[in-house]
Amino acid sequence: MPHFTKPAEGSWTEHYPELGTEPVSYADSVSPAFYELEREAIFGRTWLNVGRLEQLPRAGSYFTKELDSAGTSVVVVRGMDGEVRAFHNICRHRGNKLVWSDFPSEETSGACRQFTCKYHGWRYSLEGELNFVQQEQEFFNLDKADYPLASVQCDVWEGFIFVNLDASNTTPLREYMGELGKGLEGYPFQEMTQVHKYRAEIGANWKLFIDAFTEFYHAPVLHAKQAVSSESAKVQEHGYEALAYGIDGPHAMVSSWGGMSPPKDLSMVKPIERVLRSGLFGPWDAPDIGLDELPPGLNPASHKAWGLDSFLFFPNFMLLVWKPNWVLTYHYWPTSYNTHIFEGACYFVPPKTARERLAQELAVVTFKEYALQDGNTLEATQTMLESRTPVKAFPLNDQEILLRHLHHTARSYVSKYEQQAASAPARA
Amino acid sequence: MSTTSAPSGTLPTEFSDLEPFAGFALRSERERYAKRIASSMAELQEFYDAAFPRLEAAMAYLDQFALDALADDAQHLLWLFCALVTVSFPVEVWRQPRVPDSGAASFDAVFEPAI
Numbered sequence: 001m002p003h004f005t006k007p008a009e010g011s012w013t014e015h016y017p018e019l020g021t022e023p024v025s026y027a028d029s030v031s032p033a034f035y036e037l038e039r040e041a042i043f044g045r046t047w048l049n050v051g052r053l054e055q056l057p058r059a060g061s062y063f064t065k066e067l068d069s070a071g072t073s074v075v076v077v078r079g080m081d082g083e084v085r086a087f088h089n090i091c092r093h094r095g096n097k098l099v100w101s102d103f104p105s106e107e108t109s110g111a112c113r114q115f116t117c118k119y120h121g122w123r124y125s126l127e128g129e130l131n132f133v134q135q136e137q138e139f140f141n142l143d144k145a146d147y148p149l150a151s152v153q154c155d156v157w158e159g160f161i162f163v164n165l166d167a168s169n170t171t172p173l174r175e176y177m178g179e180l181g182k183g184l185e186g187y188p189f190q191e192m193t194q195v196h197k198y199r200a201e202i203g204a205n206w207k208l209f210i211d212a213f214t215e216f217y218h219a220p221v222l223h224a225k226q227a228v229s230s231e232s233a234k235v236q237e238h239g240y241e242a243l244a245y246g247i248d249g250p251h252a253m254v255s256s257w258g259g260m261s262p263p264k265d266l267s268m269v270k271p272i273e274r275v276l277r278s279g280l281f282g283p284w285d286a287p288d289i290g291l292d293e294l295p296p297g298l299n300p301a302s303h304k305a306w307g308l309d310s311f312l313f314f315p316n317f318m319l320l321v322w323k324p325n326w327v328l329t330y331h332y333w334p335t336s337y338n339t340h341i342f343e344g345a346c347y348f349v350p351p352k353t354a355r356e357r358l359a360q361e362l363a364v365v366t367f368k369e370y371a372l373q374d375g376n377t378l379e380a381t382q383t384m385l386e387s388r389t390p391v392k393a394f395p396l397n398d399q400e401i402l403l404r405h406l407h408h409t410a411r412s413y414v415s416k417y418e419q420q421a422a423s424a425p426a427r428a
Numbered sequence: 429m430s431t432t433s434a435p436s437g438t439l440p441t442e443f444s445d446l447e448p449f450a451g452f453a454l455r456s457e458r459e460r461y462a463k464r465i466a467s468s469m470a471e472l473q474e475f476y477d478a479a480f481p482r483l484e485a486a487m488a489y490l491d492q493f494a495l496d497a498l499a500d501d502a503q504h505l506l507w508l509f510c511a512l513v514t515v516s517f518p519v520e521v522w523r524q525p526r527v528p529d530s531g532a533a534s535f536d537a538v539f540e541p542a543i
Binding site: 194195196197198199200202270271272275276342344345350351352353354355356357358361362364365368369371372373375376377379 | 543
């Protein structure tokens with residue numbers, strides 16, 4: 001008997017019949033060939049979130065983003081006109097990486113008036129025009145207007161900056177974000193400027209980590225020791241059920257209860273949480289964010305026990321909005337079929353007091369402790385999926401609907417791409 | 429990245445009882461976590477037992493000042509209590525400095541707000 005109402009079909013999964021209910025193959029997570037297709041079909045063609053507007057506070061502010069999965073590095077910059085633009089991070093002269101510091105493969109950020117290539121000193125405006133060539137007279141009929149930086153489609157949704165590497169893309173970002181994106185518009189993300197960012201190299205396919213974070217079925221078991229033991233036993237007995245799931249095109253969300261901020265019974269939580277009034281679900285005393293009511297996309301079940309909503313904007317941008325007015329983002333940047341870089345960032349309203357700062361510290365560190373357990377478990381999954389064991393299909397339950405959807409979506413993008421490639425005339 | 433640690437004798441006089449643990453007053457979460465991993469459970473327990481009962485008093489003391497204008501000694505006190513947060517996991521839950529089942533996994537702070 002479910003604790004929370006399910007759709008009329010009897011399950012969330014059957015509410016979306018295209019997903020099926022049969023066991024799922026993870027062949028899409030262990031194949032170098034499939035990953036190469038994903039790079040073209042997914043990372044080379046969809047809107048990818050690479051940062052937030054706060055990272056570009058004034059004209060000349062820039063940051064670079066390594067996009068191995070899309071086969072490039074981009075530099076994102078606020079121009080003299082205030083516009084945010086993105087360019088392939090390559091000098092038009094002989095292909096040197098244009099913006100980097102110390103280590104060419106590492107991301108960097110800063111502020112400048114123009115971009116100067118370290119190699120031969122070619123200079124570009126913040127709008128991408130080539131405006132200085134060293135010893136220009138030595139070249140042959142070189143017209144600088146013919147060699148601007150190669151631009152990349154760039155757009156902003158609710159302060160989140162996205163790029164799309166497909167020059168022929170015609171889907172505007174707002175349209176791509178769909179109904180789930182629309183339902184979040186107006187949430188005051190811009191108030192949450194106190195940011196903690198973490199990064200890890202994970203030895204698993206990018207989709208496997210998204211899998212771990214789009215189901216909470218694992219939480220009462222894998223993270224059992226993080227709660228006090230009586231509470232842990234209770235949670236494990238009940239298991240986990242979400243309040244609601246939502247799917248729109250390639251994107252998906254799960255809405256969850258979250259009775260921990262603050263908990264009904266203080267003996268449920270650890271001593272440090274009792275004193276700091278904070279924990280996994282964030283500081284219990286929510287700051288004012290000037291919101292009379294939530295945007296319609298949050299707490300879609302209108303449940304009084306609502307604690308957080310977790311959105312996956314395909315392919316790799318996860319956005320968690322927590323009831324006590326803070327936000328967590330995850331990004332999964334593939335570097336090969338069985339490795340990726342995982343980024344996690346906590347966004348809070350800037351603390352006014354040391355008490356608030358410590359409460360945020362506890363929320364951040366708790367997130368880190370959980371992520372360390374999750375990350376390591378994934379390597380255990382990847383290794384066995386790659387092994388020659390005869391186990392090839394895996395049953396997914398109704399609380400794992402978003403995994404089913406993610407793998408279904410990735411396979412659909414790849415097969416659509418393959419069909420297009422097969423029917424299109426060979427490119428010159 | 430910063431490697432500054434607090435020399436001893438830098439906490440507010442009201443908290444001089446915590447001077448023996450001033451080595452935990454580290455500026456960044458990355459350093460605090462490294463300190464935790466490099467410590468024995470006995471050391472973490474000793475720090476926790478001394479600092480935890482002082483947490484409420486430390487917050488009351490620090491809340492007299494604007495967070496962005498803390499004097500050096502108050503800043504060190506806040507770092508020290510950030511370290512209490514870091515060590516609360518091994519002491520209250522794990523019974524070991526590392527996160528169980530985390531193997532060689534690492535998850536590093538690459539950006540954090542200055543205190």
